[in-house]
Amino acid sequence: MRREWIYALLLLLPAMILLMGFTHIPAIETIIDSFYSTPRGRRAARFVELENYRTLLADDVFLRAFWNNLIYAAVTIPASIIISLGMALFVHSRIRGLSFLRMAYFTPTVLPLIAVANIWLFFYTPGFGLIDQIRGLFDLPPQNWMGQTDTALYTMIAVAVWKEAGFFMIFYLAALQTIPTPLREAAKLEGAGRWTFFRRVTLPLIMPTTVFISVNAVINSVRLVDHIFVMTEGGPNNASKLLLYYIFEVAFQFWDTAYASTLTVVILGMLSLLAIGQFFFLDKRVHYK
Amino acid sequence: MASRFLKSTVIAALLSATAMPALAVDLEFYFPVAVGGKAADTIESLTADYVKANPDVKIDAIYAGGYNDALSKAMTAARGGNPPQLSVLLSAEMFTLIDEDLIEPFDAYVSEDEKKSWFGAFYPAFMENSQTGGKTWGIPFQRSTPVMYWNKEAFKEAGLDPDHAPANWDELVEISKKLVKKDAAGNVTQWGVRIPSEGFPYWLFQGLSTPAGAILANADGNKTNFDDPKVIEATQFLVDLSKKYGVMQEGAIAWGPTPKAFFEREAAIVWTTTGNLTNMRENAPFDFGVGFLPKKERFGAPTGGGNFVLFKEASQEQKKAAVDFVKWITAPEQAAKWSMATGYVAPRADAWETDAMKQYVKDFPQAAVARDQLQYAVAELSTYENRKVTSILNDALSAAIAGEKTPQEALKEAQEKAEAILKNYR
Numbered sequence: 001m002r003r004e005w006i007y008a009l010l011l012l013l014p015a016m017i018l019l020m021g022f023t024h025i026p027a028i029e030t031i032i033d034s035f036y037s038t039p040r041g042r043r044a045a046r047f048v049e050l051e052n053y054r055t056l057l058a059d060d061v062f063l064r065a066f067w068n069n070l071i072y073a074a075v076t077i078p079a080s081i082i083i084s085l086g087m088a089l090f091v092h093s094r095i096r097g098l099s100f101l102r103m104a105y106f107t108p109t110v111l112p113l114i115a116v117a118n119i120w121l122f123f124y125t126p127g128f129g130l131i132d133q134i135r136g137l138f139d140l141p142p143q144n145w146m147g148q149t150d151t152a153l154y155t156m157i158a159v160a161v162w163k164e165a166g167f168f169m170i171f172y173l174a175a176l177q178t179i180p181t182p183l184r185e186a187a188k189l190e191g192a193g194r195w196t197f198f199r200r201v202t203l204p205l206i207m208p209t210t211v212f213i214s215v216n217a218v219i220n221s222v223r224l225v226d227h228i229f230v231m232t233e234g235g236p237n238n239a240s241k242l243l244l245y246y247i248f249e250v251a252f253q254f255w256d257t258a259y260a261s262t263l264t265v266v267i268l269g270m271l272s273l274l275a276i277g278q279f280f281f282l283d284k285r286v287h288y289k
Numbered sequence: 290m291a292s293r294f295l296k297s298t299v300i301a302a303l304l305s306a307t308a309m310p311a312l313a314v315d316l317e318f319y320f321p322v323a324v325g326g327k328a329a330d331t332i333e334s335l336t337a338d339y340v341k342a343n344p345d346v347k348i349d350a351i352y353a354g355g356y357n358d359a360l361s362k363a364m365t366a367a368r369g370g371n372p373p374q375l376s377v378l379l380s381a382e383m384f385t386l387i388d389e390d391l392i393e394p395f396d397a398y399v400s401e402d403e404k405k406s407w408f409g410a411f412y413p414a415f416m417e418n419s420q421t422g423g424k425t426w427g428i429p430f431q432r433s434t435p436v437m438y439w440n441k442e443a444f445k446e447a448g449l450d451p452d453h454a455p456a457n458w459d460e461l462v463e464i465s466k467k468l469v470k471k472d473a474a475g476n477v478t479q480w481g482v483r484i485p486s487e488g489f490p491y492w493l494f495q496g497l498s499t500p501a502g503a504i505l506a507n508a509d510g511n512k513t514n515f516d517d518p519k520v521i522e523a524t525q526f527l528v529d530l531s532k533k534y535g536v537m538q539e540g541a542i543a544w545g546p547t548p549k550a551f552f553e554r555e556a557a558i559v560w561t562t563t564g565n566l567t568n569m570r571e572n573a574p575f576d577f578g579v580g581f582l583p584k585k586e587r588f589g590a591p592t593g594g595g596n597f598v599l600f601k602e603a604s605q606e607q608k609k610a611a612v613d614f615v616k617w618i619t620a621p622e623q624a625a626k627w628s629m630a631t632g633y634v635a636p637r638a639d640a641w642e643t644d645a646m647k648q649y650v651k652d653f654p655q656a657a658v659a660r661d662q663l664q665y666a667v668a669e670l671s672t673y674e675n676r677k678v679t680s681i682l683n684d685a686l687s688a689a690i691a692g693e694k695t696p697q698e699a700l701k702e703a704q705e706k707a708e709a710i711l712k713n714y715r
Contacts, residue, residue: 144542148691
């Protein structure tokens with residue numbers, strides 16, 4: 001019995017070390033750091049209790065980033081899921097130039113996000129960017145899409161959706177291909193239309209994939225910020241600032257590591273809540289037999 | 290057999306270790322590149338020239354991205370216990386680097402005479418961001434100042450004198466109004482003026498606040514004057530250019546495409562760094578002029594760009610070698626070469642006296658404009674916790690430009706926020 005325990009522990013050890021070293025210990029250290037002031041070369045860190053959290057509640061940039069992130073998530077998650085499903089259904093059917101179309105849809109995923117951002121930067125550039133050139137054909141005035149506070153966030157959202165939809169499409173495509181053909185034939189015999197088949201058969205069968213994708217979409221809505229670095233740097237006046245970008249800025253541009261830790265703790269808390277919710281709520285409803 | 294092989298390997302290794310020259314010094318040197326053009330190639334070739342002349346010093350010049358990236362890279366490396374010995378970093382970060390205890394002044398490595406002859410050779414406007422508390426923390430190198438570029442052809446087309454640039458704010462508005470072109474549908478095809486404001490509006494904004502008569506921060510880096518009425522006046526003017534006079538595109542205007550907007554005649558007058566000069570000269574399809582930023586109460590512009598800084602964590606030999614290298618690369622001949630290749634302002638007067646530079650200015654008199662403007666230039670906004678404080682000002686300016694707040698409200702708020710940070714440093 002004892003030997004089995006040792007054996008089991010040894011097997012678990014590599015994973016445990018990695019998980020501890022890169023996930024749990026840094027998380028705990030971050031929580032501890034959030035109660036201290038930022039150490040500078042000339043001053044050591046000191047214990048400040050909840051001061052960082054008080055700063056956070058009064059920080060209008062944080063509130064703005066938080067609100068922006070909510071909008072970002074509320075738009076990118078459903079939009080990328082619906083578009084990817086549509087694309088998957090489209091390239092699942094037999095049409096001309098199928099593999100070319102599949103490749104075209106998948107391209108945004110293969111490109112590095114920084115390259116993607118540079119392409120979009122060209123699309124959005126006021127005056128000579130692609131979008132304004134097209135608008136020019138219809139005599140519409142040029143628009144400074146990334147430079148206006150009311151559109152900046154949505155330009156970032158469009159890039160994210162464009163990037164993500166292609167990636168999620170692959171999962172949907174795989175899921176669609178696992179649906180057995182007899183079901184389709186049976187439905188045909190019963191006289192069910194395409195829409196009924198989609199709603200009553202396809203949709204429930206790909207539900208586990210939808211859950212997987214939605215979990216990923218939630219994570220990405222907090223994680224996907226590379227294009228913001230290249231395109232707007234969170235501006236103008238924080239209009240396109242998201243939480244992770246703000247953390248980066250506070251930590252590595254302002255070098256206020258204590259406050260960055262505080263922000264991290266808040267995000268960590270929110271994501272944990274979400275994960276727990278998804279785990280207990282969605283998981284039970286999806287895998288029915 | 291195996292042991293004999295091992296033995297000979299060990300001996301060979303020992304021999305090669307002792308065969309190295311006793312004085313060899315390895316230096317790591319980070320440099321940033323902020324504008325397009327030949328900056329990186331020039332730094333690398335200058336470094337290679339130095340190493341060739343000084344074979345006992347090996348310098349590894351490492352490209353470190355833009356100014357912010359270079360600072361992040363240097364700070365991260367230092368926190369990881371592996372800082373470079375030398376770096377070019379944004380001169381406005383002087384207080385941050387002092388506060389982090391990462392750099393040390395050059396004073397200890399030069400004689401009293403050299404302090405006069407070397408430090409004293411640089412333009413005083415550049416030294417404002419290099420010295421504090423009687424110490425010299427940075428040596429000017431990759432330094433710039435914003436200037437105004439104007440399209441002479443567009444001036445002619447609008448019936449203006451192509452050799453007369455707007456000299457003050459009123460003229461700037463008058464002339465710009467005449468330069469605005471619209472198509473049949475009433476859409477603007479050519480703007481009068483373009484003052485980039487995206488990302489870091491504070492820098493070019495100093496080209497308005499300084500002429501208005503304001504200084505944004507004190508020399509100790511621990512007090513700002515964001516709510517000075519003159520600062521508010523300058524902000525109001527910036528906003529008015531698009532909202533009231535309709536001569537500038539609305540909203541935040543990007544830096545990157547500014548030269549392109551100039552070449553494509555999207556804007557007839559543009560403000561941007563003199564570091565773009567070579568780029569403009571090579572790519573502008575028309576004759577253009579370069580001039581001072583227009584005056585209000587006075588002429589004025591910020592300086593900008595990067596200084597050499599010396600990192601604390603280095604051996605005595607490394608520091609000596611680093612100082613020697615900096616002395617060499619900022620010497621007149623090298624400074625002139627660098628300035629001609631990039632458009633950055635050669636940071637000392639005697640560099641402009643070299644034959645090569647004289648010839649260059651003769652062929653291309655626009656190159657001297659930034660230098661001549663230096664007599665009116667002031668320090669770039671620089672304080673403790675610099676990035677945070679400048680980002681507060683940036684946000685305030687962006688809010689005013691976007692029309693979310695009045696200049697008065699935005700700057701008052703900014704001053705309060707900056708106070709909350711800087712009071713800890715007084």
